[in-house]
Amino acid sequence: MAADFKTAQPVEYYRQFLKKDVRPDGRELGEIRSTIVNIGSISTAEGSALVKLGNTTVICGIKAELCTPTNDEPKKGFVVPNVDLPPLCSPRFRPGPPSEQAQVVSQFIADVLKDSKMVNHEDLCIAEGKIVWVLYCDMMCLDYDGNVIDACIISLLAALRNVALPSIEVDEETAKPKLTSSTSSTMTVQSLPVSTSFAIFDNSILIADPTNEEENLATGVVTVVTNECGELCALHKPGGSSLSESQIQECVKRSFSRGDEIRKLLDETFNSLDR
Amino acid sequence: MAVDIRLPRKRKRGELTSEPRGLVSPGDVITSDTGFMRGHGTYMEDDKLHASVAGVVERVNKLICVQPLKTRYNGEVGDVVVGRITEVGQKRWRVDTNSRLNSILMLSSVNLPGGELRRRSAEDELMMRQYLSEGDLISAEVQSVFSDGALSLHTRSLKYGKLGQGILLKVSPSLVKRRKTHFHNLPCGASVILGNNGYIWISPTVENESSDTAGGFIQNLEPVSEDERGVIARLRNCILGLAEHRLMLYDTSVLYTYETSTKYEIHELLKPDVMEEVIHLARLKLEQEGT
């Protein structure tokens, strides 16, 4: 009976739950699903991480290649993020060129990467003006259950910390790069931005970490990206119902606490790896 | 030959005699009174009536609606329209009437040549192109509106049908005032059809409109004299001037503008300052008459 009601009137069904301040999957309005992080799962990549945010699963693999830098910035390397939403993860994505959703998420992550200065591009320089590293970060969603932006950013953060670049030197005689030693150095990730997404329901209620069904019923979405210094890297609200100051304040507060949680989780994961 | 050159100048707003009342933009509250019925261009929220388009508020008894300033033609039953045939199809013609969707003129809605009343046969279908083909202009009346908003036209009266020699003008549909008749034989010597869809047809007056002229399909292709052409050209400039200054178009306004423009040459009316003066005088005359 509940299933019929849900199909016929999904918004009303959802409202019934919200009246009791709870969501259909049992969470409270501000509660975020359990996050699982697994690093180094792809042995052929320089760095990798798998993140599960409830059912949403994203795997990030980073491949490092060599290339020549641009003329205006001869000391800077490149980091190229790309998000792929294949037909595997959800029936709404069809095979073919990247969907609009994938392009928008890729662009958002590229902006966050640039604005938050996660990676110092000058660290990626090997020989000024001749050879630099380019890191291709490919995030593939394996299971789409809402809030793919948060999962992608966490996986990108974890994978970047996991990246081990081999040390390369340019041979003076042949002017070709060669491996100096078999040890590799890990990347220093300078800032640790974490994003938290909210959905606005019925123009007034804020729900943290929406699932796929909640995203479809929402009247608006907000994504807040915070870093460890208590600053905001992005407050992205693409249209949707209007938000008052107090609601924005609530979102920002929740994202700061979420950011601390995730950074602690990542620290624990990396510490356990070293052990 | 002397050529007129003018520098570009800032567009003047034109003197307004009074600020038009009832201008609203989307989101403005029209009234908080719940006793009104809401019409087009409005929406209800929190027991207040808001406007959803930019335009003028119109009130008819208990019905409030907002007429947008610029819109495509939205047809109503009984309107007179002037349209151009764009396509000849199976038992119907598609007519462009400046609306969102092309209007339809069914084969069963036209008068057959000779004025016969009979069931349309397959032969009639094959002869459709001989009656009206692509590019022809017609005047017609709106018979009904389809569910998707397309209009169904008919030319069942002898005053409608294919149009012969003349000038077609396109203005905004909201400028054509709704009157009892849209066919005017002006005393200056030309006929004007003010289509509700904003298409205006100016043609020389035909002396005797004999009623057995084959149901409106034969075009009058006799040569038109130079005086008549002059009258038609002057009327065209006047109507375009009225449209530019946003005055409503009806037989009286067109006639007054024509009369005040006689002191200028026809080609001088194309200059904006001359036209402004003419329209100004015409407007004063209209206000004096109290229309």
Added chain:
Amino acid sequence: MTSQRADCGNLELRSQSCEQNLLSRPDGSATYCQGDTSVIVAVYGPAEVKQSKEFLDKATLEVIFKPKVGIPGCSEKFQERLIRNTCETIVLTALHPRSSINIIIQVMHNAGSLLSCCVNSTCMALLDAGLPMSCLVAAVTCSLSCDGDIILDPTSQQEKEAKAILTFVFESRDNEIITSNTHGIYSIKQYYSCVEACRKYGFVSCQSPLGTTNTVEQ
């Protein structure tokens, strides 16, 4: 040191101008200029829609963003998504089910504050097309310099030197934020002060559309 603008101070908007109904084929068109930044927008609709894209209960909004040079890429898709979501909030799409509304934005010149110029001209074009909307929107861009000064409506030089660039879109009824898009790092206090500075000018911008549309004499 931040570059100063010659024509107006930091907390003022550049001279704005708008013209509607300049193209003859689209249902609505408008061009909006903020200083030297200028954008032209055309709106077609409600029109036929492909069956694969149609919604049974509302109109399908499509936005095409054309940059001045180059082929449209990921960042153009991002802008399209932003503007589309903003328009879906204000246009009453439920009044035109199974139809499509196409908005085409062409960048003529980018001299800073491009996103807010695009949103403003889209709103004016929708107004010109006579599409039913629940309210008007006004967009304002501001940038935070390294010293923490707020500069409204920055030029491209000021944007390059800025620490953060924030764009807000306000709606005309309650002056609340519909859209917010930011680049760069800033504190929450700076965010609120930018919102307040922009909101003051957003309100002024909402009043001006009525002044620029033509008046009809009855």
